[in-house]
Amino acid sequence: MKTMLNILRRQSQNRALLAGIALWAALAVPAFSQGITITQVSTDALLARQTTRLYLSAPALRASGAIDAAAFELWESADQQNWESRLILSLSVNPNADEGISFFLLLDNSGSMWDDQAGQPTDDPLATRAAAAKQAAQDFLAALSDKDRAGLAVFNTRYWNAQAAGSEARAVAPVLAEIQKPASEDAYTELYLSMQRALAGFAVEQGRRVLIVLSDGENWPYALKTGKPNPDSGSLSASPAEVMEEAARDGVTIYAIRFGPARDPLIGQIAEDSGGRVFDAMDGTELAAVYQTIRQDVLAEIAIDYRAGMMAGEKRYVRVAASGTDASGGYAKKIQTQRHYYTGTVLGQGAGNVRLYHLLFALAALLLWLVVVLLKLEKETDRTGVRLLFSPAGTSTKFFEIAGPQTVIGAAPDADVSIAGNPSLKASHATIMFDEKENVYTVVADSPVTVNNREVSRKRLESGDVINMAGTVVVFDQALADAARKPKRISAKKAAKNPPTGPKTKR
Amino acid sequence: MSLTLKRIFMAAFGLLGALVAWPALLALQSVQSRFPGYLVFSLVQGAALGMSFGAFFGSFEGVIVSSRPKAIKGFLFGAAFGALAGALGIMAGQLFLFAAGSGLWRTASSRNGAGLAVASGVAWAITGIIVGLTEGLRARSGRKLLVGLAGGALGGLLGGAILSALSFMYPSEPLALLAGLAAFGLCLGIAWSIFENRFSLGTLMLLNGPLKGKEYSVLSKRTSIGSLSGRDVVLKGYPGVEELHATLRVSKGSITIEPEKAGARLLLNDEPPAGRTLRPEDVLTVGSAKFVYGYFG
Numbered sequence: 001m002k003t004m005l006n007i008l009r010r011q012s013q014n015r016a017l018l019a020g021i022a023l024w025a026a027l028a029v030p031a032f033s034q035g036i037t038i039t040q041v042s043t044d045a046l047l048a049r050q051t052t053r054l055y056l057s058a059p060a061l062r063a064s065g066a067i068d069a070a071a072f073e074l075w076e077s078a079d080q081q082n083w084e085s086r087l088i089l090s091l092s093v094n095p096n097a098d099e100g101i102s103f104f105l106l107l108d109n110s111g112s113m114w115d116d117q118a119g120q121p122t123d124d125p126l127a128t129r130a131a132a133a134k135q136a137a138q139d140f141l142a143a144l145s146d147k148d149r150a151g152l153a154v155f156n157t158r159y160w161n162a163q164a165a166g167s168e169a170r171a172v173a174p175v176l177a178e179i180q181k182p183a184s185e186d187a188y189t190e191l192y193l194s195m196q197r198a199l200a201g202f203a204v205e206q207g208r209r210v211l212i213v214l215s216d217g218e219n220w221p222y223a224l225k226t227g228k229p230n231p232d233s234g235s236l237s238a239s240p241a242e243v244m245e246e247a248a249r250d251g252v253t254i255y256a257i258r259f260g261p262a263r264d265p266l267i268g269q270i271a272e273d274s275g276g277r278v279f280d281a282m283d284g285t286e287l288a289a290v291y292q293t294i295r296q297d298v299l300a301e302i303a304i305d306y307r308a309g310m311m312a313g314e315k316r317y318v319r320v321a322a323s324g325t326d327a328s329g330g331y332a333k334k335i336q337t338q339r340h341y342y343t344g345t346v347l348g349q350g351a352g353n354v355r356l357y358h359l360l361f362a363l364a365a366l367l368l369w370l371v372v373v374l375l376k377l378e379k380e381t382d383r384t385g386v387r388l389l390f391s392p393a394g395t396s397t398k399f400f401e402i403a404g405p406q407t408v409i410g411a412a413p414d415a416d417v418s419i420a421g422n423p424s425l426k427a428s429h430a431t432i433m434f435d436e437k438e439n440v441y442t443v444v445a446d447s448p449v450t451v452n453n454r455e456v457s458r459k460r461l462e463s464g465d466v467i468n469m470a471g472t473v474v475v476f477d478q479a480l481a482d483a484a485r486k487p488k489r490i491s492a493k494k495a496a497k498n499p500p501t502g503p504k505t506k507r
Numbered sequence: 508m509s510l511t512l513k514r515i516f517m518a519a520f521g522l523l524g525a526l527v528a529w530p531a532l533l534a535l536q537s538v539q540s541r542f543p544g545y546l547v548f549s550l551v552q553g554a555a556l557g558m559s560f561g562a563f564f565g566s567f568e569g570v571i572v573s574s575r576p577k578a579i580k581g582f583l584f585g586a587a588f589g590a591l592a593g594a595l596g597i598m599a600g601q602l603f604l605f606a607a608g609s610g611l612w613r614t615a616s617s618r619n620g621a622g623l624a625v626a627s628g629v630a631w632a633i634t635g636i637i638v639g640l641t642e643g644l645r646a647r648s649g650r651k652l653l654v655g656l657a658g659g660a661l662g663g664l665l666g667g668a669i670l671s672a673l674s675f676m677y678p679s680e681p682l683a684l685l686a687g688l689a690a691f692g693l694c695l696g697i698a699w700s701i702f703e704n705r706f707s708l709g710t711l712m713l714l715n716g717p718l719k720g721k722e723y724s725v726l727s728k729r730t731s732i733g734s735l736s737g738r739d740v741v742l743k744g745y746p747g748v749e750e751l752h753a754t755l756r757v758s759k760g761s762i763t764i765e766p767e768k769a770g771a772r773l774l775l776n777d778e779p780p781a782g783r784t785l786r787p788e789d790v791l792t793v794g795s796a797k798f799v800y801g802y803f804g
Contacts, residue, residue, distance in 0.1 A: 050544035310548065312539045343545070354537045358530040358681070365526035369563065372516075372570055373578045380717040380744075389714075389799070452790040453776040464715030464797025466790045473788075475714045480746060480795055 035060030036322055039253045039275035039301060041341035043308075044206055051089060052308040052341070054320060055096075055208060055253075055301045057275075060335060061322055067093055067302060071323045074304065078311040083319060087307040095208075095303040100147030101295075102205040104165045105137055105172070106198045108215040109179055110156040111187030112262070117283050119260060129216055129259060132284030134176045137214075140291035144169040151201060154179055155194035157186040157222045158232035165201045190230065191219035191264060195254070196238040199246045209252040210276075210298055212291070215267065216260040240266040247274035249342045255294045257281055275339065314342050384441070384482065386417060386432070386474040389466065399477070402441070407432045409469065410446075417474075424470035432461070432476070441476065443467060513571055513722065517700040520563040520570075521662075521692030528559035528692075529685045553597030553634070554590040560692060561589015561641050564699070568642060573718055573743075576736040581645060588641050596634030631667020635659035635695055646739070648727035654706050658699030666694030708757055711791065711798040717744040722803060725762055730755040732793055733767070747772055747794030755785075762800075764791060 040055040054074075061067055069091035075083040113130040116122040125131060141150055150172045151165035162175045195213055202209045221237060222230040229235050238246075247254055247270070256271035256278040258264065268278035277297070281287040304320065321336035385401040386409065400409075400417040409417040412427035419425060426447040433442045441461040443451060450468045451459045459465075463478040535552055542548040565585015569578025639659025643652030670687030677683035707724040723730070723740050732740040733751040742748040751767045762785040766773045774792035775783055785791070787801040 047545045047549065050546065308545075310540045310542050310544065312536065354530060354533040358533050361685075362527045362530045365523040369520075369523055369566070369582075373566070373575055376573060376717075378573065378718045378720050380719060451777075452774075452792075453788060454778075462797070463795070464790075464792075466714065466788075466797075466799055468788075475799075477715060477719070480716050480744075 035335045036320070036337045037275055038318065038320060038337055038339040039298070040208060040251050041248075041318065041339055042207070042251050043341065043343060045305075046308055046343060050308055051305050052318070054304045054306070054318065054339075055275075056304060056320065057297060057301055058322065058335075059300070061302075067091065069304070072304060073321045074306050075319045076309045076311065077317045077319070078313050078315070080317050084309055084311075086309060086318075089305045089307060091305075092303040094299060094301070096301055097145070097299050098147070099207050100145065100149060101208045101210055101298055102149045102151075102165060102202065103140075103144070104151040104153070104198055104201060104209075104211045105140075106194060106211060106213040107133055107137065107152070107154050107179070108156070108189060108191070108213075108217070108259070109154045109182060110189040110215075110217060110220070111182060111184065112216050112260075114181045117260065119262070130179065130181070132287060133214055133259060134179060136284055136287040136291055138173055138176055139288055140295070141169045141173050143292070143295065149205070152176070153194065153198050153201065155190055156182045157188040157190060157230060159190065159194050159197050161197075161201060165205050185231070188222040188225065189215065189217050189220040190222060190233065191215055191217075191267070192238040192240060192243050192270075193221065193233060193236060195243045195270070196246050199243070199250050199252050202250055202252050208298065208301075209250070210255060210294070211247075211252050212255045212257065212294060213267070213271075214257040214259055214287075215264060216258075217262045218264040219266075240270050243270050244273045248340060251341065253298075255279070257287065257290055259287060308343075316341055316343055381477050381479055384478040386467070387477050388419065388472070389475050390471075390473040400474075402432055402434065405434050405436070407434075409474070419472055419474075422470060422472045425472050426470070429469045429472075430467065439482075441478070443476070514697065514700040516571065517567060517696040518693050519696070520567050521560070521694070521696030522689055523692075524560035524563045524695075525685065525688035525692040527562075528556050528688050529681075531555040531559055532684065532688075533681055549597050550594045553593040553595075555593065556688075557589035557591070557593015557596060557634070557638055558586045559589070560638050560695065561592060562586035564638065564695070565589065565641050565645060568646065572721065572723065572739075572741055574736050574741045577741070581642075584645050585641050588644065589638055592637035592641065593634060596637045599633040599637070631670065631691065632660045632663035635661075635663020635667065635691075635698075639663075639695065639699060646727055650706050650708075650726040651703075654699060654702045654726065657706075658702040659695065660698075661702075662695035662698030663691070665698070666691030669694070707802075708760065708762060709785070709787070709800055710803050711740070711755075711800055712803060714790075714797045714799055716742075716796055718742070723798075725755060725757065728757050731767075742793065742796050745794050745796045748796060749794070752793050761785075 036056060036058040038054050039057050042053040042055070045051040045053065061071070069088050072088055072091065074086045074088055076086050077083045109130065112119065113133065114128045116127045117129060117132070122128060144150060148169060149166045150163070150169040151167055152163040152172045152175055154160045154162055162178070163172045195211070198211055198213070202211070222228070223235055223237065252274065253276040254271045254274040255276040256267045258267065258278065258280045260282065263280070271278045279290040279293070281290050317338055317340045319336060319338035321334050323334060383401050385399055388398040407416040408428050409415060409419065409430050409432065410428040411420065411422065411425040412418060415428060429447050430449050431444045431446060433444055435442070443449065443456070443459050443461055445457045447470070449456060451461070451465050453466070461476045463476065463480055465476045467474050467476060532552060532555060535555055539548060542551070562582045562585045565588070566578040566582035569575070569581045636656055636659035639655030639662070640652055641655065643649070643655045669690035673683040673687040703724055703726065707726055709725050711723045711725065713719055713721045727739065730739045731751060732738060732742065732753045732755065734742055734745070734748045735750045738751065742752070749768045749771045752771050753764050753766050753773050756763050756765060763782055764773065764775060764780045764785065772792060772794050773780060775785070776790055777792070785800045789800045791798040791800060
């Protein structure tokens with residue numbers, strides 16, 4: 001099936017992709033031609049120590065003998081126009097041997113991986129590319145040091161994170177045996193998306209991070225080719241540019257192995273953009289040699305720790321130059337390379353310059369706060385009346401003004417204060433009497449009532465008194481200044497006619 | 508102020524915090540190159556964020572009890588404590604992430620990837636908790652600290668997750684930062700007010716006078732009532748209320764009211780309280796002010 005697909009693929013070569021390759025090739029830093037490559041930018045210690053680490057592959061320098069920090073110069077830039085020199089704090093030769101390397105193997109398990117080396121279907125499981133790839137991976141894992149960590153993911157139509165990054169190498173090897181030939185629906189090659197997912201698997205790994213991706217064909221996404229959503233990832237997809245950006249953000253180097261004659265046209269560019277390399281292998285022996293080369297390359301790296309800058313924006317370019325040997329063996333020739341990486345803080349950064357209108361927001365907020373502080377949110381009543389507080393139907397805030405010498409409160413529609421909804425409330429439940437001359441309000445119970453939780457038949461009211469009439473609760477409300485108003489003087493004769501009405505209360 | 512209005516105000520105060528925090532953070536980001544390092548830069552950003560939210564949340568109590576001196580004092584205390592809290596919160600969040608084995612700075616995926624919402628949410632919850640504790644510390648109230656703890660954790664987690672998600676989706680968009688901060692402030696405010704009601708031992712609703720309708724949650728072991736602005740319940744404009752009139756005391760979940768001045772009018776259901784425990788629907792008379800006690804909202 002894969003062979004047929006390969007033919008179809010060649011026929012439908014995407015010209016836009018080829019144009020993309022040409023563009024990348026033109027823009028790419030010709031790293032290895034200059035003898036020095038930044039393979040990884042690590043920001044592990046950026047927050048705590050303001051230090052960034054560069055991992056460098058510099059075979060030309062190593063060939064010239066001892067390597068000295070003084071031979072290096074380093075600059076950072078936010079825009080590739082203005083470069084600022086940075087202080088190199090330390091240089092380590094072969095740091096990865098001491099600190100270990102986190103390798104993550106991403107293996108193609110598409111249908112064609114179960115053909116033989118020539119791409120022909122075979123019934124002999126040991127003759128398949130998959131068998132060769134598993135054996136080479138097994139040998140590679142066996143050769144890792146105790147300090148190295150490993151992880152494994154397998155992809156075709158689906159992505160299987162078989163062993164998380166950071167595992168012990170010996171824990172990965174047995175998982176390789178579990179890789180089985182996929183069903184035809186699962187035999188597609190979700191190459192770029194799987195690479196992106198594998199990069200995310202490094203999120204918790206410290207130090208040197210290396211992704212080795214092995215594939216025997218082109219990116220051949222299920223959704224694009226079938227028009228149906230991928231059973232594993234739905235409509236998710238990833239472009240080569242997105243994979244490259246992810247690798248730069250995560251500080252991961254990608255080494256790509258194109259196994260067999262069918263090759264993805266962009267995987268090499270993705271690898272080199274990430275600081276890695278691309279290899280071609282035709283059989284198991286070549287594959288084993290490639291794995292060995294990758295490990296030796298990474299082990300031979302140099303690490304430079306330098307004091308990072310605080311430029312605005314999260315994208316940062318770093319350029320490193322070293323004095324290399326010329327033909328006569330002297331330190332005369334400069335070799336240099338550059339990469340970009342990303343910084344950031346919990347609260348983000350690089351949102352651009354602050355503008356005047358931004359500050360207006362703060363001013364508006366402070367003014368609003370001041371208004372709220374100065375504003376009086378509550379208002380005292382200017383009328384005397386009763387406010388419904390609770391009723392069997394729930395809390396209420398309805399206000400009934402009291403006017404005249406007596407106000408009847410009850411359920412009757414013609415009551416002065418008519419409150420509906422409580423079957424226990426009598427038609428005329430209580431009356432509030434107003435003695436204008438004494439400026440006194442008195443509640444007189446026609447049926448049982450409580451005032452401030454005390455049963456009364458008659459009680460002089462104060463502002464805020466709570467009158468409960470069979471579950472309907474009202475608050476007598478009167479402006480405090482009105483309540484404090486002195487009563488008009490009345491004659492002794494009138495006083496005798498209207499004796500004072502003190503509260504008759506019982507609990 | 509009713510409970511609903513109080514909740515709206517609390518959420519609005521969260522928004523006000525966001526409106527101040529936003530330009531403050533943008534201003535800091537625009538002078539990022541002047542900072543000696545990311546550590547100091549992060550701490551200062553945390554302090555600016557904490558100060559903005561702390562000031563508004565700190566003044567909230569003063570605003571709702573209509574005490575200007577208390578509001579201003581709370582604003583200043585909240586700003587100072589919030590600055591400290593924000594810086595500590597950012598660092599605590601970072602430390603948590605390191606301790607959890609998912610270094611924020613190790614890769615961009617850990618900072619911005621799928622696990623970001625949870626990981627950053629936890630960091631933000633720590634920030635939220637410390638900011639949320641401001642009012643509890645100001646009032647020296649264990650229950651208010653509890654409210655800050657629960658409200659800050661929930662609000663910080665939710666709001667922080669939204670803030671992080673927006674920062675991830677629109678990394679260089681100032682409006683995304685504003686929206687994220689607004690979500691953070693809203694979540695903190697709403698969560699705080701929800702937990703305030705949950706941890707409250709009841710509410711005193713003022714029934715008359717110039718502050719009629721105000722509701723005072725009983726959260727502290729001691730709640731002072733009087734006409735002076737420093738009291739927990741400030742009764743200005745109420746004849747017969749002394750500077751320190753009475754104190755509500757909470758002991759083993761029971762509330763009692765005790766007079767603080769001999770001869771001052773203090774009644775519980777029209778009788779001297781005599782150490783009796785408050786029950787729902789009880790009417791409390793303090794000078795000319797009357798409250799009903801209960802669980803409202």
